[in-house]
């Protein structure tokens with residue numbers, strides 16, 4: 001198997017137009033690169049994103065220090081390591097950094113390299129990334145959660161809930177899930193005067209309340225000839241860390257009673273463990289920890305022990321390496337937690353998460369609306385994977 005010859009970092013741009021890091025890894029035979037995403041509603045327990053806060057030429061947002069870490073310390077540290085030895089690569093990266101939150105090298109420097117190594121190893125093995133990442137050649141195509149109305153810190157409107165999503169239920173194929181979503185989004189568009197979109201491609205209208213957003217989505221589902229709750233459910237990401245006016249357990253229980261809501265993410269802020277437990281034991285819908293767990297195995301263990309949720313949102317850049325991400329997914333699945341692989345609000349044309357989802361048999365993927373190419377690229381990648389697998393393509397079930 002090929003060895004790592006050199007690693008190069010460069011500054012490129014994400015979907016919000018902000019600088020981000022791309023890492024390219026070279027072997028004797030070729031190279032592969034990966035682009036690191038970036039969040040807006042980031043939790044305090046996430047791995048550290050290194051930006052040049054003092055430098056004013058990119059308003060403090062450039063990533064040249066992280067790039068220098070890739071080009072020097074990391075490139076030297078990984079030279080001549082087998083490109084397919086992901087465990088060793090990630091172990092060296094973690095040791096080179098030596099801090100809990102990857103503050104020395106920056107999680108952006110580390111993750112870019114970790115993902116690029118993975119992609120290069122797949123190329124060397126001449127297999128698609130999802131096959132390379134899979135433990136036993138068994139795959140599942142995820143159910144998409146499409147964020148069709150954007151609020152919170154992802155839009156300049158008055159909705160404080162960050163994401164209003166639709167989830168197609170019980171479809172036999174991914175293409176059918178996307179077809180239903182397409183029709184609903186087009187019908188919702190017809191109902192709106194302001195069709196501007198937010199960071200994740202969903203519409204970002206000013207509405208009277210969160211409930212009005214939910215009601216509009218229900219109307220667009222019905223106009224499309226589907227039955228809310230049966231054909232299409234509603235899922236929310238409250239992103240409670242960002243709320244000016246926190247919501248109560250009773251507020252959510254009332255919403256669940258009134259509307260066909262099947263999943264709620266981050267209903268409470270990241271350290272409000274008791275409220276999480278109270279809501280999870282009071283309902284049988286999906287309760288998803290994003291900022292709560294921060295893709296961190298220690299936090300997930302606490303959440304499993306305390307029954308704080310029944311699903312985890314997985315974001316590679318919350319933890320910083322592919323191996324640690326795979327370990328978190330494994331632990332979650334062994335404890336019957338659903339795993340939802342997620343983009344960030346600042347994302348790119350990189351489709352790594354689509355392959356990761358299929359390889360880990362995660363039941364769901366969250367990657368925005370059917371708009372903006374950084375979102376659509378993940379759906380297109382899944383359509384390609386489904387097509388490529390042909391009769392072997394199996395759709396996840398909830």
Ligand code: PGA
Pocket residue numbers: 038039040041042237239290313342343344345346
């Ligand atoms: P972020 O949003 O990428 O801005 O953190 C996504 C989410 O909260 O799920």
Ligand code: ZN
Pocket residue numbers: 237239265266290291313
């Ligand atoms: Zn979230």
